[in-house]
């Protein structure tokens with residue numbers, strides 16, 4: 001089906017990109033608010049650790065960290081990103097970008113967000129040494145192998161990383177004087193997080209959700225209702241819910257706040273989501289330094305559309321020794337057409353207002369993604385991840401439905417942790433990664449959410 005928000009570009013069109021392995025993230029992403037080597041950070045305010053990032057996540061230090069802001073900007077990551085939207089949306093996006101840059105520099109916003117992340121979300125989330133999972137893989141290789149650590153976003157309030165971003169943007173909505181919020185959800189986790197944040201701040205909340213996803217995740221729908229949100233069914237899945245929510249926003253500009261749940265969509269949405277999720281990576285770096293006095297050798301995250309992956313990767317993009325590994329959904333297999341491996345099998349095009357890799361057919365029509373993890377089913381991917389792929393900074397692999405379900409069961413049995421089926425894709429890749437890593441290497445897995453919502457699917461999934 002042709003989408004309002006989609007067109008295809010010439011596949012394989014080559015551009016010249018700057019080298020990605022660089023100490024200056026602005027070079028790789030063009031993200032002006034990230035500190036550059038020439039940025040104006042005041043060292044008397046900002047206490048940097050030995051890696052050159054803020055030593056703690058205090059509001060004051062965050063403000064100093066983001067002083068290098070400029071807007072409006074193009075929101076491009078190489079050739080990816082941008083804002084390919086109807087003229088009517090441009091001024092709303094520009095206003096959002098201005099407010100975004102203002103709040104980043106506003107100590108009151110930083111204070112409110114930091115306090116809410118701590119007292120409401122329960123941050124920081126632990127970096128947990130998975131002793132039995134580590135032993136499991138070492139046992140297959142004569143006692144040698146990497147040490148596995150899990151970043152426990154499943155322990156964030158309501159069970160997923162989605163809360164970090166929902167909370168921050170709900171504060172922005174409040175500051176903009178908007179009392180109504182709309183959002184789209186796939187697996188339901190972003191919908192639940194947004195509903196909770198709206199309840200906390202007394203905002204009305206409407207969540208668009210695909211009917212197919214509502215059937216697969218009924219407990220998420222109940223939870224959103226209990227949290228006071230109105231769930232608006234959209235025929236189809238997450239991509240259709242996203243289209244409908246953007247349409248609704250376009251009709252109600254100035255009345256509602258569109259709360260983007262992942263790092264896709266028109267600028268500034270991907271950058272905002274990445275910024276508010278990057279608390280995950282900042283904590284991870286600190287915790288790694290505390291636990292073993294260094295950085296990880298590899299960071300592994302599932303890639304649905306990219307928010308948890310960017311949340312943990314972003315902090316390490318400038319460390320060439322840290323491998324950044326994204327794991328997409330191979331569904332029934334990459335050659336079946338029933339998967340959601342956009343980086344592996346997609347082509348470049350424009351969808352939902354931004355340029356990125358997309359799952360599309362030869363005529364440029366969006367194809368339906370499939371994954372056992374509902375939150376992995378999006379035909380696009382974050383423009384920033386598209387850029388990290390193209391520059392070679394990020395590695396990407398895929399795990400099938402079966403491998404993800406097996407990983408869920410393995411982690412449950414060995415660690416007593418139920419990872420969301422989305423996150424289980426990242427755990428599944430350990431099967432291939434561990435035998436290739438040296439003894440004592442440190443792997444960090446992003447456990448982006450908890451898997452109680454998936455128990456029925458896993459329970460009923462046939463064991464081969």
Ligand SMILES: Cc1ncc(COP(=O)(O)O)c(C=O)c1O
Nearest residue numbers: 189304305306307308375448449
């Ligand atoms: C727990 C969890 N992890 C991962 C994802 C995938 O999204 P993203 O790639 O934006 O992190 C979702 C999406 O709903 C999710 O609920």
